[in-house]
Amino acid sequence: MKDDLKDKAKSRELSLIIESSPHIRDKDTTPKIMYRVIISLMPAVATSFYFFRWRAILLILISTASAMITEVLCLMARRRTLKTVLDGSAAITGLLLALTLPPSLPPAMAAIGASVAISLGKQVYGGLGHNIFNPALVGRAFLQAAFPVAMTTWIPPVTLKVDVATYATPLGNLKFQNAIALGTLTPLKDLFWGNVGGCIGETSAAALLIGAIYLILKKTIDWRIPAGIILSLSAFTTVFWLINPDRYAPPLFHLFAGGLIIGAFFMATDMVTSPITRAGIWLYACGIGLIIGVIRLFGGLPEGVMYSILLMNTFVPLFNHYLRPRILGERRPKK
């Protein structure tokens, strides 16, 4: 017994701590990151209240609550600890989903969407960190396929004081109502501040950008992803705008219209479903921007942010596998 203690004391004197990497750890934890994202979305929530009043708040609350309840039920079914419900990831999914819903959507549909987002978008793959697709966008894609009419009916923001039941979004106006020829293309000022029809959280580019800058400064999101999306979409739309300005909208219009800002800064940057390496990130981001451009200019739908992010999500494991950086000194076998 005594010898044993002596041995221990001795080994403590010469103790060499051996552990595997990582050796330098960041102080960020999952809940910290998640709550930072939620805070960064608050300006967008505030503007959604300003433009769409209690309807928007009701959708946000119901969607978030439904996402968290579904998370609890799934964790119970999988016999996992319920502690992770409070890490904020389910709340973010619910909140982000709500921000991409049309304000006139019945709340029950928002609840179904959030529930599908968590169950089929995240928990079936094994929970946070294992999902292939952005859960909020899975929920939205499901709603779009399940309730196509309700998901494409838009009402004007209360600040516009127009007395109509439905109101086209700027992109819908561009695609279906020949806005350029008629000269009714939504002015950039309205697009930037958000005084237009659209999903409750996507209309105000200004509010979203405030949150986005905060996240970039805190290094919670990688600036390369939105930069790549914005660059590739601008390049694509500029080419067509220069060829025929009577038919194609200017690139700045495309940047501020629809879901581009919320998609590029808050959806595509999801840590789980975006690539790890730099080359992968650039490819992923440029792919998203190009597909958005193709859908908006030539597709049947006015908006393509959701589908292009989901589509590029499928490539992320491929990018992570083939674009691994070389380990120092490693030699690739010659073919």
Add this chain to the structure above:
Amino acid sequence: MAEKTRKQEFFKGLWGENPITRQLLGLCSVLAVSNAVINGLAMGLAVTFVLIFSSLIVSLIRKIVPNQVRIASFIVIIATFVTIADRTLAAYFPHLSKAMGPYVPLIVVNCIILGRAEAFASKNKVSRSVIDALGMSGGYFLTILLMGLIRELLGNRTILGYPILGKWFSPWVVMLLPPGAFIMLGLIIAISNVIDFKIKERQKRV
């Protein structure tokens, strides 16, 4: 491996070796025609008919068919019964036949039927082959029926055309579309795997 009793031979098709949820065979017809109960019923019956009779004939002639041409002769036998099923359906239920599109003729290349002919009927006695075919087609029938029930109920609020859910329920159009079929089939396979896993765990404990 011990010889199975006839009862086991029948029930393996319904659960343990269910052609859809265990063997994942013949999925394209299950995905494509399960958007309404009536289509699922018709498809299930057609497959049942073809599977039972082709297994019967294949088993009857198993000793006189040379090994080299067995697949070709199985296909001819199967195609005969598929043609009978397809033409009968077209003659008596033209609407249904149209709604099912090419999926009834496509039973010819359905893996379940050729699979049973090759793996079972060509090696077993007639009575055993028919029991196997009954079990397998039963498994197919029940699965496609379940898919049809859920998809029609959620996608159209009805079952066999009768309204079940009230106006308060807004139908999930996605359930009638291909994504709904994939989601439902995935969930059914997942749930049946969970149940199977639980059963095996319990057996281990005993």
